[in-house]
Amino acid sequence: xxxxxxxxxxxxLAEAVMTMKPELVVELARKVLEQGLSPQDAxxxxxxxxxxxxxxxxxxxxxxxxxxxxxxxAMYAGFDILKEHVAGGGHSRGKVALGVVQGDIHDIGxxxxxxxxxxxxxxxxxxxxxxxxxxxxxxxxNGAAVVxxxxxxxxxxxxxxxxxxxxxxxxxxxxxxxxVGGAPVTERFAQNIGADGFAPDAHAAVLEIERLVGQVSx
Amino acid sequence: xxxxxxxxxxxxxxxxxxxxxxxxxxxxxANHAARLEGFSISEAVTQADTLARVLxxxxxxxxxxxxxxxxxxxxxxxxxxAQVLIPDDDDPFLLEPPRVSKLEPADPEKDGRIPVVLEAxxxxxxxxxxxxxxxxxxxxxxxxxSFLRGINGFLEDLLTxxxxxxxxxxxxxxNQLAYAEAIVKAGGIPFIGDPVASGSLISPEMFRxxxxxxxxxxxxxxxxxxxxxxxHICGETKRxxxxxxxxxxxxxxxDEMDLALARQEVGDKTVLMGNVSTNLLLEGTPExxxxxxxxxxxxxxxxxxLSSSCxxxxxxPKENVQALVKASxxxxxx
Numbered sequence: 001x002x003x004x005x006x007x008x009x010x011x012x013l014a015e016a017v018m019t020m021k022p023e024l025v026v027e028l029a030r031k032v033l034e035q036g037l038s039p040q041d042a043x044x045x046x047x048x049x050x051x052x053x054x055x056x057x058x059x060x061x062x063x064x065x066x067x068x069x070x071x072x073x074a075m076y077a078g079f080d081i082l083k084e085h086v087a088g089g090g091h092s093r094g095k096v097a098l099g100v101v102q103g104d105i106h107d108i109g110x111x112x113x114x115x116x117x118x119x120x121x122x123x124x125x126x127x128x129x130x131x132x133x134x135x136x137x138x139x140x141x142n143g144a145a146v147v148x149x150x151x152x153x154x155x156x157x158x159x160x161x162x163x164x165x166x167x168x169x170x171x172x173x174x175x176x177x178x179x180v181g182g183a184p185v186t187e188r189f190a191q192n193i194g195a196d197g198f199a200p201d202a203h204a205a206v207l208e209i210e211r212l213v214g215q216v217s218x
Numbered sequence: 219x220x221x222x223x224x225x226x227x228x229x230x231x232x233x234x235x236x237x238x239x240x241x242x243x244x245x246x247x248a249n250h251a252a253r254l255e256g257f258s259i260s261e262a263v264t265q266a267d268t269l270a271r272v273l274x275x276x277x278x279x280x281x282x283x284x285x286x287x288x289x290x291x292x293x294x295x296x297x298x299x300a301q302v303l304i305p306d307d308d309d310p311f312l313l314e315p316p317r318v319s320k321l322e323p324a325d326p327e328k329d330g331r332i333p334v335v336l337e338a339x340x341x342x343x344x345x346x347x348x349x350x351x352x353x354x355x356x357x358x359x360x361x362x363x364s365f366l367r368g369i370n371g372f373l374e375d376l377l378t379x380x381x382x383x384x385x386x387x388x389x390x391x392x393n394q395l396a397y398a399e400a401i402v403k404a405g406g407i408p409f410i411g412d413p414v415a416s417g418s419l420i421s422p423e424m425f426r427x428x429x430x431x432x433x434x435x436x437x438x439x440x441x442x443x444x445x446x447x448x449x450h451i452c453g454e455t456k457r458x459x460x461x462x463x464x465x466x467x468x469x470x471x472x473d474e475m476d477l478a479l480a481r482q483e484v485g486d487k488t489v490l491m492g493n494v495s496t497n498l499l500l501e502g503t504p505e506x507x508x509x510x511x512x513x514x515x516x517x518x519x520x521x522x523x524l525s526s527s528c529x530x531x532x533x534x535p536k537e538n539v540q541a542l543v544k545a546s547x548x549x550x551x552x
Contacts, residue, residue, distance in 0.1 A: 020377070061457075065419040066373040073374075103308045108369065108419070130311070153309065158533070183418070183453065184497055192501075 006037055013046030013078065018054055020070035022077040029081040039082040047078045048119035055116045055203045065108055072115040092123040094213045097139035098148040099127030101159040106152035109182060112202045113148065120206045136163045140176040145216045146209050150182040157184060161193035177212035181205060224283045224350040231521065232446055232468055234487055240515060242524040242546035244539050247288035249309055249532035251276035258307040263289035266337035274345055282543050287339050287406060288355035291413060294393055295365035297330030315368045323393040326400035336404045343405030353448060354401045358412025359432035362390035369414060376424055383428060391432045395439050402445045409448040418453030425461050433465040452528055459483040474527045477518035491523040494542055499526055499534040504541035511545030
């Protein structure tokens with residue numbers, strides 16, 4: 001019956017993330033450790049699964065940004081407890097650098113993408129908002145397989161193209177894939193500036209990053 | 219029969235009558251107007267004379283039916299103590315919310331760049347007199363509260379600490395009541411932008427509880443001073459439209475959505491404003507703009523201000539903006 005209770009515990013973790021209860025997440029995460037269950041599995045099948053469901057609900061407009069922000073806080077509360085107990089830090093599916101272009105401080109979208117990408121098992125390097133161009137290049141030099149750039153303002157959108165150019169000039173592509181997003185960004189814009197991928201929302205961003213990581217051969 | 223002048227055309231629309239041709243106003247604001255006239259954006263958003271000058275020149279150049287005084291979304295938060303960065307040639311943005319022990323409403327004649335916006339409004343009023351209505355932009359209490367608290371923290375407060383959210387909304391509303399009054403005195407029509415109270419970020423229920431009542435209070439006070447008020451919300455607005463209409467705003471500007479659906483939501487009488495895609499204005503061709511404008515006119519009904527979905531991008535080609543203005547001239551409604 002151990003399998004059953006393990007699954008039940010992971011489901012409770014997912015549920016606690018979705019109902020935005022950080023204290024309950026912490027309590028359940030401790031229980032995972034006490035019972036000697038795999039912290040890695042608890043992260044992916046519990047915490048991340050809950051966050052993934054939140055992402056789907058957000059995409060379907062069944063919940064909104066306040067709920068996603070609080071669910072991600074709950075998820076991180078669990079991550080903080082479990083991650084120290086993962087042997088070798090767990091296996092990352094690859095490194096993804098995310099940042100909002102210089103001149104733009106709208107980072108809500110980027111933060112949601114970050115949570116979802118982490119939940120999917122990638123290591124995320126968060127460059128923050130208002131990020132100067134060279135920092136994107138540095139992140140690529142430091143082993144990011146995918147660089148994700150977002151802009152929420154039409155005035156700063158052209159800077160995404162400049163990042164792509166800079167990565168080209170530095171000779172880092174095609175070893176590094178570029179994905180772009182943000183409210184005013186369209187697929188056509190992404191193609192025009194030479195980005196490898198585009199996603200209209202956080203859920204799609206994860207799928208697109210999975211696709212792009214599969215293409216990277218380093 | 220001669221053409222109606224712009225103020226009469228707008229007044230007719232506000233009374234629910236049919237103007238001689240559709241009122242047209244692509245939302246050209248400081249950044250686009252500055253580029254058009256060879257000024258940097260920072261000059262236009264910090265100097266009243268430059269702001270008035272570029273907005274006036276852009277209006278003369280394009281020949282649209284309204285003028286909008288708008289620099290950036292951070293004017294009020296900055297006047298209340300937020301740290302705002304003003305790049306040389308780009309839109310100002312928020313670095314840090316105010317770090318003060320007690321937030322106070324700004325003095326609209328003294329603090330930050332509010333005087334720049336008011337003085338530019340006065341100068342345009344002096345230049346245009348009653349020829350053309352002037353919309354002067356201010357933020358909705360919800361968005362201002364979010365800039366004062368920090369956007370993420372404010373959005374979380376809606377669920378975890380609504381009392382604190384309401385405290386920020388109260389102070390933001392107090393600030394905007396005084397600002398709106400000053401705008402009306404300067405000769406402007408308050409045009410309220412509430413980008414954070416967007417259906418892309420919050421639920422219709424949250425809008426009803428935390429955005430709508432404060433907007434309604436602000437608009438009531440503008441009406442008491444004898445002026446009209448407009449309301450613009452960015453992003454997803456379909457499920458917010460009923461709430462937007464319930465604020466009492468005299469015209470509702472919507473971001474990218476089917477205007478026929480918007481019309482269904484609000485009924486025949488409400489004046490809608492919109493909504494040729496700003497992306498299309500940036501990347502499309504004049505032919506595409508003309509087609510999109512025609513679709514807005516067909517689907518939006520008679521009570522429509524033909525406009526862009528949001529601010530016209532700084533770098534949108536002028537041919538595209540011209541195509542939007544031209545579409546209203548050539549429109550023959552059946």
